[in-house]
Amino acid sequence: MIHVENLSKTFTDKKRGQVLAVQGVSLDARPGEIFGVLGPNGAGKTTLLRMLATILTPTSGTATIGGYDIVQEPEKVRAQLGYLTGSAGLYERLTGREVLRYFGALYGMAPEKVEARIGELTRELDMGEFLDGRCDRLSTGQKQRVSIARSVLHDPPVVFFDEPTSGLDLMAARTVVRYIRRCKEQGKCVIFSTHIMSEVEALCDRIAIIYDGKVAAVGTLAELRARTNAEFFETVFLRIIGVEED
Numbered sequence: 001m002i003h004v005e006n007l008s009k010t011f012t013d014k015k016r017g018q019v020l021a022v023q024g025v026s027l028d029a030r031p032g033e034i035f036g037v038l039g040p041n042g043a044g045k046t047t048l049l050r051m052l053a054t055i056l057t058p059t060s061g062t063a064t065i066g067g068y069d070i071v072q073e074p075e076k077v078r079a080q081l082g083y084l085t086g087s088a089g090l091y092e093r094l095t096g097r098e099v100l101r102y103f104g105a106l107y108g109m110a111p112e113k114v115e116a117r118i119g120e121l122t123r124e125l126d127m128g129e130f131l132d133g134r135c136d137r138l139s140t141g142q143k144q145r146v147s148i149a150r151s152v153l154h155d156p157p158v159v160f161f162d163e164p165t166s167g168l169d170l171m172a173a174r175t176v177v178r179y180i181r182r183c184k185e186q187g188k189c190v191i192f193s194t195h196i197m198s199e200v201e202a203l204c205d206r207i208a209i210i211y212d213g214k215v216a217a218v219g220t221l222a223e224l225r226a227r228t229n230a231e232f233f234e235t236v237f238l239r240i241i242g243v244e245e246d
């Protein structure tokens with residue numbers, strides 16, 4: 001479903017000069033798989049996802065989503081994709097339901113289809129109590145659920161969740177994690193970026209550890225444990241990125 005080959009992105013920064021944010025990343029992810037992208041701050045996770053979502057143009061390399069090339073066929077790629085970013089703002093004066101209806105129209109969905117999806121997502125994300133409240137009065141966790149609903153409203157086969165639980169309390173994070181599992185059950189290909197080890201352990205079928213813009217390792221949890229001869233996932237991670245443990 002996702003095929004990435006030797007993808008790189010270099011930024012030119014006034015102060016830092018050339019920033020090699022992503023360097024020669026190759027990976028594949030399949031339908032029904034939760035693929036974790038794990039790495040420390042600044043590793044290049046967001047840049048990688050933004051290239052795949054056709055928001056940034058790669059400096060070199062190629063990638064396809066559902067068989068469509070991210071540079072040649074960006075509209076087709078976007079139709080296959082739901083993308084939840086940390087910075088997604090909601091329209092404060094609208095209710096959650098109004099936001100979803102508005103985005104349904106932007107996605108070009110028929111109104112009946114939009115209403116049916118809103119019903120489904122209200123159940124799946126437990127939004128019944130607050131969907132008709134104005135967005136500026138919602139809690140952080142409630143806003144996040146509306147943002148998730150907005151990003152998957154068109155029922156895309158591929159979803160990217162970029163640090164979806166960041167800033168959420170335990171209960172709100174659990175709702176999001178449950179929804180990510182549900183996406184997998186529905187056969188979607190889920191790319192999940194985080195630096196929270198416990199979420200990776202609980203959720204991901206396979207994991208790419210990104211460090212300094214490169215894939216330092218990719219595999220199942222069991223494969224990564226065997227490769228590093230470690231059980232505790234923090235130790236696995238530190239050994240892969242070559243940092244000595246205390």
Ligand SMILES: Nc1ncnc2c1ncn2[C@@H]1O[C@H](COP(=O)(O)OP(=O)(O)OP(=O)(O)O)[C@@H](O)[C@H]1O
Nearest residue numbers: 011013019021039040041042043044045046047048
């Ligand atoms: N527009 C830009 N111009 C210059 N440098 C950038 C730009 N966007 C990102 N970078 C740099 O590219 C590198 C990778 O950043 P990126 O945001 O992809 O990392 P990340 O793994 O998502 O980190 P975090 O977990 O902090 O979100 C960093 O050094 C960052 O400062």
